[in-house]
Amino acid sequence: MSSSQKLAEIIADHKGREGALLPILHDVQKEFGCVDENSEKAIAEGLNLSRAEVHGVVSFYHDFLKQADPRPVVQICRAESCKARGVEALMDDANKAAGERVRLSTVYCLGLCSSGPNARIGDKLHARLDSAALTKLIENA
Amino acid sequence: MTTIRISDDALARACGADELAAAFEKAGASVERTSSWGMQWLEPLVEVDGKGYGPATPDDVTAILDGSSDKGIGVIAEHPFIAGQQRLTFARAGKTRPLSLDDYEATGGWSGLKRAREIGPEAIVEEVLSSGLRGRGGAGFPAGIKWKTVAGAQADQKYIVCNADEGDSGTFADRMVMEGDPFALIEGMAIAGEAVGATKGYVYLRSEYPDAIDKMEKAVRACAHIVAPFVCEIRAGAGAYVCGEETSLLNSLEGKRGEVRAKPPLPALKGLFGKPTVVNNVLTLAAVPHILMEGGASLYDSLGIDRSKGTMPIQLAGNIKHGGLYEVAFGITLGELVNEIGGGTQSGRPVKAVQVGGPLGAYIHPDQFDIPFDYEAYTAADALIGHAGITVFDDTADMGAMARFAMEFCAAESCGKCTPCRLGAVRGMEVIDRIRVGGRELAGVETEPQMHNMPKKGRSPDEEIQLLEDLCETMKFGSLCALGGFTPYPVMSALKHWPEDFRK
Numbered sequence: 001m002s003s004s005q006k007l008a009e010i011i012a013d014h015k016g017r018e019g020a021l022l023p024i025l026h027d028v029q030k031e032f033g034c035v036d037e038n039s040e041k042a043i044a045e046g047l048n049l050s051r052a053e054v055h056g057v058v059s060f061y062h063d064f065l066k067q068a069d070p071r072p073v074v075q076i077c078r079a080e081s082c083k084a085r086g087v088e089a090l091m092d093d094a095n096k097a098a099g100e101r102v103r104l105s106t107v108y109c110l111g112l113c114s115s116g117p118n119a120r121i122g123d124k125l126h127a128r129l130d131s132a133a134l135t136k137l138i139e140n141a
Numbered sequence: 142m143t144t145i146r147i148s149d150d151a152l153a154r155a156c157g158a159d160e161l162a163a164a165f166e167k168a169g170a171s172v173e174r175t176s177s178w179g180m181q182w183l184e185p186l187v188e189v190d191g192k193g194y195g196p197a198t199p200d201d202v203t204a205i206l207d208g209s210s211d212k213g214i215g216v217i218a219e220h221p222f223i224a225g226q227q228r229l230t231f232a233r234a235g236k237t238r239p240l241s242l243d244d245y246e247a248t249g250g251w252s253g254l255k256r257a258r259e260i261g262p263e264a265i266v267e268e269v270l271s272s273g274l275r276g277r278g279g280a281g282f283p284a285g286i287k288w289k290t291v292a293g294a295q296a297d298q299k300y301i302v303c304n305a306d307e308g309d310s311g312t313f314a315d316r317m318v319m320e321g322d323p324f325a326l327i328e329g330m331a332i333a334g335e336a337v338g339a340t341k342g343y344v345y346l347r348s349e350y351p352d353a354i355d356k357m358e359k360a361v362r363a364c365a366h367i368v369a370p371f372v373c374e375i376r377a378g379a380g381a382y383v384c385g386e387e388t389s390l391l392n393s394l395e396g397k398r399g400e401v402r403a404k405p406p407l408p409a410l411k412g413l414f415g416k417p418t419v420v421n422n423v424l425t426l427a428a429v430p431h432i433l434m435e436g437g438a439s440l441y442d443s444l445g446i447d448r449s450k451g452t453m454p455i456q457l458a459g460n461i462k463h464g465g466l467y468e469v470a471f472g473i474t475l476g477e478l479v480n481e482i483g484g485g486t487q488s489g490r491p492v493k494a495v496q497v498g499g500p501l502g503a504y505i506h507p508d509q510f511d512i513p514f515d516y517e518a519y520t521a522a523d524a525l526i527g528h529a530g531i532t533v534f535d536d537t538a539d540m541g542a543m544a545r546f547a548m549e550f551c552a553a554e555s556c557g558k559c560t561p562c563r564l565g566a567v568r569g570m571e572v573i574d575r576i577r578v579g580g581r582e583l584a585g586v587e588t589e590p591q592m593h594n595m596p597k598k599g600r601s602p603d604e605e606i607q608l609l610e611d612l613c614e615t616m617k618f619g620s621l622c623a624l625g626g627f628t629p630y631p632v633m634s635a636l637k638h639w640p641e642d643f644r645k
Binding site for chain 1: 151152154155156181182184307308309310311312313316348349350351352376377379380381382393394395396397398399400414456457458459460461464465487496499500530532533534535538543546550553554556
């Protein structure tokens, strides 16, 4: 199936729902790793919105990327609770381990706040990280 | 065959519960995955015949099975952390399998909904009013009054929206309800639907909670026939903290930018898609089934102090020795929570500060540890309970840096609609940076002779502090919602109690 067919299928899947835009954007992001200009255009047509409206929504939320990034992503929580448990002291080593190969992204809270520092890779969560454990996670990402 | 009970809560899994469960199965034991007891420093916690062992690793399997493990904590239900609690919302925590309808029914599930259907809409609203239940999301608005407003509104469609966008650092009670007792939340929503005449409900769940999304979707499917004609649907957020604000959440559900709406109109009258909508937090809705049981409302009203009624699931987080979920009646002091129940800091160093209520809550100094857990008492102390998350910091914390982070967070998460929040947060970071480097000198074009209307010198740190205070005042009273309006709390409290952390 070509990507434009897939895109049309995603739009058709959700079109009848109330507030269909966010579920569509989630599926598009998951399928293509981003919501690019072409997708925005197709979604706008499908939902009878202007492209500006769709672009406004896409650019508002942290979860939607403009361009796909093929690198593996490690999300590290750097909110208050993880700061209180020393996440900032791990960041130098983490950045070194990541280099150009892995994308480190900051997330504000994974909800494991008594057991930080915490990280997320895909849908898998990791808690009680120290420098060695986090470095290992990044290297294996 | 021995039955081993291990939680399948996200925190337990992040600490290796799945690998542990697999190791027990390999050793021939039968494993039941239950909700979490909430003693998070012991996760993964293994339960064998009521006795607990934790934190366990696959290396402990043999010793736990033959009873020789030194990780035993005795009978779990008698552990001081559990025995000291009064669990209503979390009555099933640790005891049931989250997605088992049998377990849910056997522990009183659906009896609140059943009774609600018998007594009818007006009586339901009356009971919620008399229970004294206040919104658990942070604002503490009486739930019954909100419901009454929606019930009284005329419309062809009304909605129940559950705010499960638990973005505050230091809070995880919503997540634990959704992962540990999802049917209780759905039952609460169905009761709300019954009370106000809404047949459609949405749970707006943040995308940072993959486990909760998965469990809630399964739970909604499993109990669809029980709550019908009420229909419940899960919608995932997209990483915007501000969508925890109710009007921004409604915009997001509608498929728009998560920008805050001006109030009025209240969501109770013009909410989702312009229809009358109940927007309640997970904990508010999950408390409802218990209140609707026979005698539930009066029991709820008998607990707590002053106008803060019932119990609050308090979350102990950050640098704390015994972190986890502690549900207790209002009125407990912060000192008891942090030092006695929480056991002080995990690092063993002295407590320096405690942030109550998430990123927008004030930093509280140990000198204030005697204030009781009560909405009004916290307001009087220039602080807030919020979602009852408590984040502990030891004496290595740099409170100047934390104050700057509060502004940085606000700048990153601002929806951009109102000026005090959008610009104020950025200016706030700059001012705090300047205070921390000792003020500013005149520079660049300011030093040119043509600029004769300029002040003749730069600003001292004290003048910068004055500027920060003015800025915070503007943000507090000029912002549309709590993000810009409450960011001054952590900033000003840090400045007030730890001014030395703002000097270079």
